[in-house]
Amino acid sequence: MFITLNITGQSNRFLEEVYDEIKITNDIIYGENATVLYLPVFGEAIKEPLLLDLYEPVGDAGSRPLIIYFHSGNFLPFPENLGPVGTRKDSSVVTMCKRLARCGYVVASAAYRLGWNPVANSVDDRKLGLINAAYRGVQDANTCVRYFKKTMAEGYNPFCIDTSRIVLWGDDSGGYIALNAGCLDSYIKIPSAPDGKFWYAGLFPMVLEHLNGDVEAKHYGISTPDNNFLPFPVGDTLCYANHTKYSSRFSVSVNMAGAVGDSAWIDPGQPPVISVHAPYDITTPYGEGIVYVNLGNGNYLEVVEVQGSSVVNSLTTQYGNNAGIALPQNATPFQIAVSDIGIGRNGGREGLYPILGDTITDDTPWAFWDCPTNPNCAGGLLNNPHMSKEKAVLYMDTILAYVIPRLYNTLQLNSPETNCIVETKEVLASVEIDISISPNPASNDILITVEKDYPIKSIQVYDLKGTLMNQYGDIQSCSYQLSVDHLVPGQYVIKFRFDQGITSRQFVVK
Numbered sequence: 001m002f003i004t005l006n007i008t009g010q011s012n013r014f015l016e017e018v019y020d021e022i023k024i025t026n027d028i029i030y031g032e033n034a035t036v037l038y039l040p041v042f043g044e045a046i047k048e049p050l051l052l053d054l055y056e057p058v059g060d061a062g063s064r065p066l067i068i069y070f071h072s073g074n075f076l077p078f079p080e081n082l083g084p085v086g087t088r089k090d091s092s093v094v095t096m097c098k099r100l101a102r103c104g105y106v107v108a109s110a111a112y113r114l115g116w117n118p119v120a121n122s123v124d125d126r127k128l129g130l131i132n133a134a135y136r137g138v139q140d141a142n143t144c145v146r147y148f149k150k151t152m153a154e155g156y157n158p159f160c161i162d163t164s165r166i167v168l169w170g171d172d173s174g175g176y177i178a179l180n181a182g183c184l185d186s187y188i189k190i191p192s193a194p195d196g197k198f199w200y201a202g203l204f205p206m207v208l209e210h211l212n213g214d215v216e217a218k219h220y221g222i223s224t225p226d227n228n229f230l231p232f233p234v235g236d237t238l239c240y241a242n243h244t245k246y247s248s249r250f251s252v253s254v255n256m257a258g259a260v261g262d263s264a265w266i267d268p269g270q271p272p273v274i275s276v277h278a279p280y281d282i283t284t285p286y287g288e289g290i291v292y293v294n295l296g297n298g299n300y301l302e303v304v305e306v307q308g309s310s311v312v313n314s315l316t317t318q319y320g321n322n323a324g325i326a327l328p329q330n331a332t333p334f335q336i337a338v339s340d341i342g343i344g345r346n347g348g349r350e351g352l353y354p355i356l357g358d359t360i361t362d363d364t365p366w367a368f369w370d371c372p373t374n375p376n377c378a379g380g381l382l383n384n385p386h387m388s389k390e391k392a393v394l395y396m397d398t399i400l401a402y403v404i405p406r407l408y409n410t411l412q413l414n415s416p417e418t419n420c421i422v423e424t425k426e427v428l429a430s431v432e433i434d435i436s437i438s439p440n441p442a443s444n445d446i447l448i449t450v451e452k453d454y455p456i457k458s459i460q461v462y463d464l465k466g467t468l469m470n471q472y473g474d475i476q477s478c479s480y481q482l483s484v485d486h487l488v489p490g491q492y493v494i495k496f497r498f499d500q501g502i503t504s505r506q507f508v509v510k
Helices: 091-102 123-154 173-183 309-318 333-345 378-381 387-409
Strands: 023-036 048-055 064-072 106-110 161-171 252-255 273-277 286-293 302-306 350-355 437-438 445-450 458-463 467-471 479-483 491-496 502-510
Touching: 023 091, 023 106, 023 123, 048 064, 048 091, 048 123, 064 091, 064 123, 064 173, 091 106, 091 161, 091 387, 106 123, 123 161, 123 173, 123 302, 161 173, 173 252, 173 273, 252 387, 273 309, 273 387, 302 309, 309 350, 333 350, 333 387, 350 387, 437 502, 445 491, 458 479
Parallel strands: 064 106, 064 161, 161 252, 252 273, 273 350
Antiparallel strands: 023 048, 048 106, 286 302, 437 445, 445 479, 458 467, 458 491, 491 502
8 A cells, every 4th residue: 555645844864864865885894704605616615705885874963873784585696596686786775775874874785695505305405505594694694783883993983873773674585684683692592493493304403503603603613523414524614703892782673574483582672673574475474384485487495484574573562572662753644654554454563564565476565676687587577567666666665654763763763862972882071081182273283192091092073063074093092193284164073082982072273
């Protein structure tokens, strides 16, 4: 159902699309880990960089929440996945990331490791491949969260991110990542899943922690002689450790058409979940059911039983995890209308929007692609026969109208920090540390000195609008000469980072 309403009144940052210009930085490396994609060629897992594209609103003067967005694609590379989408460069992914950034979020469209055999001969072999692919996806999600926390702690927060407000947002197979990163908080949940679901022929767990590494990817995994039945030589690894000093915790999962490996993994106290899912989804069940592999010709192969959005949001509601999900008072009329539709359909499952495509096979109506150039277009049109950008954007309107105000409330964005200077790291009181800036006002250089117990780690210079003008890292000194002759006359703020915390001082350029 499409709704169009005239929206009046003042636009709200984080609640509506208020920024016209978006800055995109491509191919940022957020970590590295072992891929199995080239195992048949090299005979071992190969280290590969983990990449993301970053979308930032231009002209935003404040500290921003972060959305890490995971694309769809069945955990397989495009176009071998036989689907019309499957990369962080997909047209629908780029469109969604731009729209989220226009709301004031920083959005990281993150790639993750791919590879499994969806047409393996046995159900157990297909199940083995999929649970390992999903496990690697969760590891990469945790790695990406820690990468941004590391940039704040060690890199003077170049993206102006509030790392206490991080959202994992996943589309289809990316939805599996966003959901399971929130509930799969311990490796032991996999081998202890009910009915031995993730045991291979009842002989051994399908995920081996000493080989695959821990679920956060903080520890190396090593192939040992006792698992030589697997196609990895002794000494090979499926996990390299990344950013181990930092926490993988995040605030909210947003799931579009994903599922959890097992509902027993959901516990009280886990992150809230906001879900969008078609009730008739064939490949990923809306409730409890079997995951099927779409062979692209109208045929499907069975893989494993999972629990989809209806079960997930029922449990997160029951456990109180979604108690904070509600519309804010300043929600727009369109957002209220969409929310009312969701409430009418979801049976009291907080944060669940059952979405209906325009055909019974259209389970991801927000997706679109360029048919003349897409090798898998014909197969994609079997499920989404009326695919177009215009149609997809209308569905995105509905999804954003449902999800964004709930993020606004859950993340408590009604009173965000007004600039990047205040962070989640401890803020030092002005009287706690003696900082000298001389001369002040200045026209060329200023000399900054601090007491000997507070060596400066990094410096950032902002104008009074909160715009980052310059940044200087790895200083590790109690004195620093700062050139200001390139700055226009006016007032500025220097943010200092020390081991003990952060503080700021004003200075004037004349």
